[in-house]
Amino acid sequence: MMARGFFLLGLVLWGWCGPATGQSRYYTRTGFISFFSKAPLEDIEAQNRQVVSFLDLKTGDMVFSVPMKAFQFKKALMQEHFNENYVESDKYPKATFKGKVLNIQAVNLAQDRLYKVQMEGVLTIHGVDRPIRTDGTLEVKGKQLLGKSTFSVTPQEFNIEIPFLVREHIAKRIAITVNVVYVPYVEKSL
Amino acid sequence: MKKWRKLVLVAFLSVWARNAAAQDDLLQLAQAGDTLQPESVSATFKATRLVNGHTVETNGAGALLFLISHRFGTLNSGAYNFWGLDQSTIRLALEYGITNRFTVGAGRSSLEKTYDGFLKYKLLPQQTNGFPFTVTLFSSVALRTLDWPASEANYEFAHRLTYTYQALVARKFSERLSLQVAPTLVHRNLAETGFGEPDVFAVGAGGRFKLSKRLSFNAEYYYLVPGGAADAFKNSLSVGVDVETGGHVFQLMFTNAQGMVEKFFIPRNPGSWSSGDIYFGFNISRVFQLGKDKQSW
Numbered sequence: 001m002m003a004r005g006f007f008l009l010g011l012v013l014w015g016w017c018g019p020a021t022g023q024s025r026y027y028t029r030t031g032f033i034s035f036f037s038k039a040p041l042e043d044i045e046a047q048n049r050q051v052v053s054f055l056d057l058k059t060g061d062m063v064f065s066v067p068m069k070a071f072q073f074k075k076a077l078m079q080e081h082f083n084e085n086y087v088e089s090d091k092y093p094k095a096t097f098k099g100k101v102l103n104i105q106a107v108n109l110a111q112d113r114l115y116k117v118q119m120e121g122v123l124t125i126h127g128v129d130r131p132i133r134t135d136g137t138l139e140v141k142g143k144q145l146l147g148k149s150t151f152s153v154t155p156q157e158f159n160i161e162i163p164f165l166v167r168e169h170i171a172k173r174i175a176i177t178v179n180v181v182y183v184p185y186v187e188k189s190l
Numbered sequence: 191m192k193k194w195r196k197l198v199l200v201a202f203l204s205v206w207a208r209n210a211a212a213q214d215d216l217l218q219l220a221q222a223g224d225t226l227q228p229e230s231v232s233a234t235f236k237a238t239r240l241v242n243g244h245t246v247e248t249n250g251a252g253a254l255l256f257l258i259s260h261r262f263g264t265l266n267s268g269a270y271n272f273w274g275l276d277q278s279t280i281r282l283a284l285e286y287g288i289t290n291r292f293t294v295g296a297g298r299s300s301l302e303k304t305y306d307g308f309l310k311y312k313l314l315p316q317q318t319n320g321f322p323f324t325v326t327l328f329s330s331v332a333l334r335t336l337d338w339p340a341s342e343a344n345y346e347f348a349h350r351l352t353y354t355y356q357a358l359v360a361r362k363f364s365e366r367l368s369l370q371v372a373p374t375l376v377h378r379n380l381a382e383t384g385f386g387e388p389d390v391f392a393v394g395a396g397g398r399f400k401l402s403k404r405l406s407f408n409a410e411y412y413y414l415v416p417g418g419a420a421d422a423f424k425n426s427l428s429v430g431v432d433v434e435t436g437g438h439v440f441q442l443m444f445t446n447a448q449g450m451v452e453k454f455f456i457p458r459n460p461g462s463w464s465s466g467d468i469y470f471g472f473n474i475s476r477v478f479q480l481g482k483d484k485q486s487w
Contacts, residue, residue: 025216029223052220061213065220069229075479076250076290077437084233085403085434090365094221098213121213163404165435 024058026145026182033066033178037171044078044170046071053180055145060104062119064097064178086160087126095125097132107138107145114139119149125158136178145182152176230315234324234362235370237439238285238293238310239473240396241410241428242447242455243372246326246360248312249287252481257283257297259450259473266466274470281450286480291315299451306332306451316362328356332453349380354452356394369397374412376457386422390457391415396428404434408441412456419457426459441473 031051037044050070055062068089073079083089099121101107107115115138123132136149152173155162162170235245238255249255259281263274271277283297283306291312298305308330316324334350353376360370372394381388396410410428414420430443446463447455461467 027220027223050224052223054216054220056212056216059212061216063213063217063220065217065224067224070224075477076253076287077477077479080233080250081436094224096217096221098217100213163435169436 023184024056025185026055026057027185028053028180028182031064031178031180033064033176035071036175036177038175039171040168042169044073046073046079046082048072051178051180053147053182054185055101055147055182057104057107057109060101062097062099062101062121064095066095068093068095086155086162092125092127095123097121097123099132101138107140109140112140112142123153125153126160128158130157143184147178147180147182149178150175229318231318231324231362234316234360234368235398235408236406236432236434237441237473237475239441239475240370240398241408241430241441241443242426242445242450243394243396243410243412243452244308244310244326244328244356244358245370246312246324246358248291248293248310248326249285249477250479251287251290252479253287254478254480255285255287255295255475256478257281257285257473257475259283259471261445261448261450261469261471263469264461264466265468265470279448279450297451299449299454301449301451301454302334302336304332304334304336304449304451304453306330306453316360323359323361326358326360328354328358330354330452332451345380351379352453353377354456356452366400367397369395371395372412374452374456376453378453378457381418382422382458386418390417390419392456394456398432401431406432408432408443414457423457424459424462426455427463437477439473439475441475443471443473444468445471 029052030049031053032047032049033051034045034047048066048071050067052065053063068087069083071079071082073082099119102118102120117136117138118133119136120133122129132151134149134151136147139146152175154173235247238245238247238249261279263271263277265273267274279299279301281297281299283295285293285295287293293310296307308328310326310328312324312326314321314323314325316322332352338345355375356372358370358372360368362368374392374394376390376392378388392412392414394410394412396408398406398408400406408430412426414423414425424446426445426447428443428445428447430441433440446461446467446469447459448469449455449458
């Protein structure tokens with residue numbers, strides 16, 4: 001009885017203690033995300049080069065933190081409307097992704113190679129959590145890991161309301177491109 | 191058997207908790223790591239005009255704004271003039287953002303056939319965790335091209351000019367509420383009345399309250415510092431709404447000022463709200479992006 005009690009306690013402690021750290025973590029703070037909206041009246045594109053992401057090769061854990069105000073548009077007014085009226089950047093300053101690379105075991109750091117990977121997790125934009133599953137690639141290139149993915153979302157699923165007057169300006173589905181160059185993370189990298 | 195099931199459940203939960211904790215931990219690390227600088231506060235106001243007067247807002251670099259402003263006649267002109275709708279004064283203007291902070295503009299009003307030009311520079315933007323105000327400097331010159339009455343034909347060209355200088359100071363207190371104060375000097379080369387002084391000091395105050403994301407209520411008051419102009423004319427009070435639709439902003443207003451250039455609506459309003467000298471009017475702005483915003487791409 002006693003033994004099992006300790007065992008349970010141990011399990012719970014193991015669960016809640018900080019996760020193992022080590023050389024398995026890769027990160028970037030200059031990741032690139034762009035989105036593209038193709039609509040009858042207008043194409044809208046915005047780019048963000050201040051995306052922070054972590055990838056733990058041991059567990060496959062992958063997270064993204066995307067400062068919304070860092071999205072740059074060609075038109076200043078569009079950028080203002082994006083932040084003010086659509087994603088409400090003051091209220092929801094960051095979009096995040098919290099999930100896993102499902103087949104992380106396949107990735108072998110020893111040799112330079114391109115791997116097809118599947119990601120699954122929770123995407124949070126505009127304060128709304130949505131489960132998401134998408135494909136991408138991870139390429140081992142020397143000490144770097146190059147991650148790429150494309151997927152699409154709809155404004156509606158994140159409660160971003162498109163007023164009737166601008167419906168012809170904004171696509172139903174917004175295409176998102178993610179492009180990150182991970183490097184090994186050591187404490188104090190940030 | 192039951193106990194084992196419990197054990198398995200606990201084991202499962204702890205593994206799950208470990209995963210979630212690992213991801214949360216990573217996410218915390220990631221969120222702490224971005225390189226965003228203390229940012230400038232954007233969109234203190236929707237438009238470059240509060241009602242009649244300028245706001246602290248400047249155009250984005252390369253953005254050309256076309257502004258059509260209209261004021262009908264006074265409401266108290268009665269049914270015969272269809273409460274003012276029979277008459278109108280109009281101003282057409284173009285404003286161009288040379289940089290994100292520096293805007294130049296030019297306009298032409300039907301009132302006294304006036305041409306005006308202005309320079310506007312956003313000196314200090316409000317910062318999220320820093321400077322609490324946006325400060326924009328504004329200066330304009332207005333040229334009257336309406337012919338002088340014959341008896342005054344000996345006036346010189348310089349008499350046609352009026353200069354305005356403003357320091358626009360605004361703070362976006364919240365998503366909804368922004369307030370602005372505008373110390374103003376209007377210098378007239380020719381005062382309107384015999385006892386009028388060439389320099390008129392005034393203080394503008396106003397603000398906006400957003401009723402929804404794309405609709406705001408605006409109010410603006412220009413107080414004339416006591417002097418000749420203050421004795422002869424009334425302070426201007428204006429209330430209106432901004433309606434924003436993509437690249438357009440529609441502003442509808444009631445005001446006791448007929449003119450749409452500083453030289454008119456600050457020191458030269460004969461009519462008052464109490465006697466019903468209220469003009470209904472609107473501004474419509476449309477933004478065209480000409481040059482690319484260099485900073486962005």
